[in-house]
Structures are given as C-alpha cells and as structure tokens.
Amino acid sequence: ICLTSRGSAVRIRQRPLNIIICRSLTVKSVRLSYYNMVDMSMLNGYTELVGLMASPIRHSHSPAMQNEAFRRAGINCVQLAFEVDNSCLKEAVHAIRALGMRGSNVSMPNKTVVGKYLDKLSPAAQLIGSVNTIVNDHGVLTGYCTDGIGFMASLKDEGIDITGKKITVVGAGGAATAIQIQAALDGVAEISIFNVKDQFYEAGEETVRKINKFTDCKASIYDLADHAALRREIADSCLLSNATGLGMKPYEDITWLPDTTFLRPDLIVTDTVYAPSMTKFLGMAREVGCRYMNGHGMMLFQGAAAFQLWTGKQMDVDHMKQWLREVGIF
Numbered sequence: 001i002c003l004t005s006r007g008s009a010v011r012i013r014q015r016p017l018n019i020i021i022c023r024s025l026t027v028k029s030v031r032l033s034y035y036n037m038v039d040m041s042m043l044n045g046y047t048e049l050v051g052l053m054a055s056p057i058r059h060s061h062s063p064a065m066q067n068e069a070f071r072r073a074g075i076n077c078v079q080l081a082f083e084v085d086n087s088c089l090k091e092a093v094h095a096i097r098a099l100g101m102r103g104s105n106v107s108m109p110n111k112t113v114v115g116k117y118l119d120k121l122s123p124a125a126q127l128i129g130s131v132n133t134i135v136n137d138h139g140v141l142t143g144y145c146t147d148g149i150g151f152m153a154s155l156k157d158e159g160i161d162i163t164g165k166k167i168t169v170v171g172a173g174g175a176a177t178a179i180q181i182q183a184a185l186d187g188v189a190e191i192s193i194f195n196v197k198d199q200f201y202e203a204g205e206e207t208v209r210k211i212n213k214f215t216d217c218k219a220s221i222y223d224l225a226d227h228a229a230l231r232r233e234i235a236d237s238c239l240l241s242n243a244t245g246l247g248m249k250p251y252e253d254i255t256w257l258p259d260t261t262f263l264r265p266d267l268i269v270t271d272t273v274y275a276p277s278m279t280k281f282l283g284m285a286r287e288v289g290c291r292y293m294n295g296h297g298m299m300l301f302q303g304a305a306a307f308q309l310w311t312g313k314q315m316d317v318d319h320m321k322q323w324l325r326e327v328g329i330f
C-alpha cells in the first residue's frame with residue numbers, strides 16, 4: 001500500500017511476484033475507501049474501453065468495481081469516468097462509436113436523456129425511460145437499464161422470490177421506477193406505489209399506467225400521506241422497499257415510515273440507500289425482526305449486469321462482495 005502525492009492510498013501489485021510496495025510507513029489508519037487496482041501489465045494496444053458518463057462523477061465506485069471485475073476475469077478492458085453532462089452528452093455518445101469503445105455506464109443527469117442518441121433500447125429501458133448502460137456492437141448502440149435488474153438479482157442472491165406476489169415500493173424517482181417496471185416485467189403480481197405529492201408523483205402515475213398496460217402486473221399509486229392506505233397495502237405485501245433518498249445524506253435520520261407498527265416480522269424490507277449501510281428505515285425493520293437488505297446488493301448486481309452485457313461473462317460476485325468489503329466500499 002502506498003500514498004499518492006494527494007495522500008490517497010493505492011495498492012500496487014507487481015505480477016508475477018505479487019509484491020506489495022510500501023512508500024510510507026507512517027500511515028496509521030488511512031481509510032482504504034478507494035483504491036483502484038488496474039493491472040498495468042494488461043494494458044496494451046488491444047485494451048478495450050468502457051466509460052462512465054455523468055456529472056458529478058469522481059465520487060463513483062463503479063470504475064473501481066468494474067476494473068477489479070475485468071482484472072479478476074482476465075479481460076483486457078478498463079472503465080474510465082468522464083465528467084459529462086447534458087451539454088456534451090451527444091458528442092460523448094458519438095465518441096463511443098468513433099473510438100470503438102465497448103460501451104459506457106451513464107448516470108445523472110444523463111440517464112433519462114441519453115436514449116435519444118442511441119440506436120436501440122431494451123424493452124425495460126424503453127418502459128423505464130432511463131438508460132444506465134450502453135453497449136456498442138460494431139457501431140450499433142443499445143441502451144439498457146440494469147438498476148431494476150440489479151434489485152431483482154440482489155433478492156435472488158438472498159434466496160428471495162417475489163414473483164407472483166405483491167410488493168409495496170415507496171418512491172417514484174429513477175431508482176423506484178426501475179425497480180417497479182423490472183419487478184412487473186419479471187412476474188411480480190401486484191405493486192403498490194406510494195409517493196409524496198411532489199414533482200415525482202406524476203412519474204409514479206405514468207409508471208402505473210405503463211405497468212397496467214404493458215405487463216400482467218397490477219399497479220396502483222397512493223399518496224404517502226395516506227397512512228391508512230400505507231398500512232393496508234404493507235399488510236398485504238411480502239416486501240416493502242424504500243426507493244426514496246430519505247436515509248442518505250443529508251436525510252440520514254429521517255424516514256417516511258410513521259412507526260414500527262406498520263411492519264411485521266415476516267415482511268422483507270429493502271432500502272435502495274447504500275450509504276449509510278444502516279438507515280433509520282432499516283433500523284426500524286431490524287427492531288421488528290424483519291429480514292432486511294440495504295442498497296449494496298442492488299449496486300453490485302446492476303454493475304454485474306452491465307459487466308455481462310459488455311463482456312458476455314458473469315461477474316464473480318462472491319469475489320466482488322469480498323473485495324468491496326476489503327476496500328471499504330461496502
């Protein structure tokens with residue numbers, strides 16, 4: 001482990017000796033929150049590139065995770081983050097074709113805008129109205145949304161099957177819409193959506209319309225202020241999910257859940273928030289004895305789905321979970 005000139009910790013692994021070089025022994029407790037280990041010996045004229053286009057983006061853990069996944073799988077590819085907002089998104093997407101990049105991840109504020117610059121959209125991306133992964137197949141760019149896929153895969157990974165069942169999801173923004181549409185496409189029988197009457201409520205109504213029109217799932221939306229409806233819908237559901245930003249900074253100590261009497265021990269409770277890993281909402285679920293999951297799984301599996309779209313290979317998720325814990329991302 002060594003320190004860069006900016007003071008961040010970096011691990012250098014020299015193959016084949018696997019030497020760890022220390023540049024400073026004065027480090028006492030550097031939090032290894034971020035170190036990215038691309039095996040430089042793999043980079044050559046054949047190295048493929050995938051991007052991550054968003055703004056702001058430097059805080060993202062995605063390049064660290066994808067580059068570790070490429071290294072682990074022995075795939076000669078790297079992911080780099082590019083500070084791209086709507087003002088230069090069109091040119092950035094053209095660059096994917098022009099440079100022969102394998103594709104890109106896309107995050108805010110580009111997720112809902114980038115579709116118009118692509119050649120094709122997956123059925124889920126089309127319905128969700130959002131793209132977080134672009135794949136370049138010989139100049140044909142296809143947009144996918146892996147957030148909902150990641151949510152569903154994270155449940156499966158825990159042995160949880162919600163197909164044919166009813167769930168309640170609070171939220172109508174990007175994460176919530178991806179979860180709701182993917183769950184409906186994957187065979188969930190009924191989804192009750194709750195949201196505050198803000199600018200996202202209309203998006204929730206649109207999601208309900210799409211689910212009821214294009215899938216076999218039955219969806220409804222309610223005002224989150226209607227606590228009688230909230231209690232009733234949760235009582236009928238096998239799973240309750242928070243897909244709002246409440247629980248993350250600057251709302252760490254806040255939840256929309258009025259009190260623990262809305263929960264019961266056999267309810268599965270999930271949160272899209274991953275930092276902090278234990279939100280107030282999940283704390284209430286723990287108190288009641290519910291099985292609960294934070295947003296780490298969704299984050300990991302949306303990345304695994306993107307990795308598979310680019311490489312045709314499965315990410316080694318067991319290794320990745322351990323690695324993410326080791327480097328302090330999880």
Ligand code: NAD
Nearest residue numbers: 171172173174175176200243244245248272273295298299
């Ligand atoms: P967004 O801005 O698109 O949506 C925000 C949602 O929060 C809306 O439904 C809004 O109505 C609701 N909201 C805002 N203030 C509220 C309040 N005071 N009370 C109740 N509801 C309120 O955000 P997003 O992109 O959907 O992200 C939502 C959360 O999901 C964030 O915490 C984000 O970090 C997380 N997320 C996690 C993953 C993952 O992989 N785990 C992926 C995407 C997003």
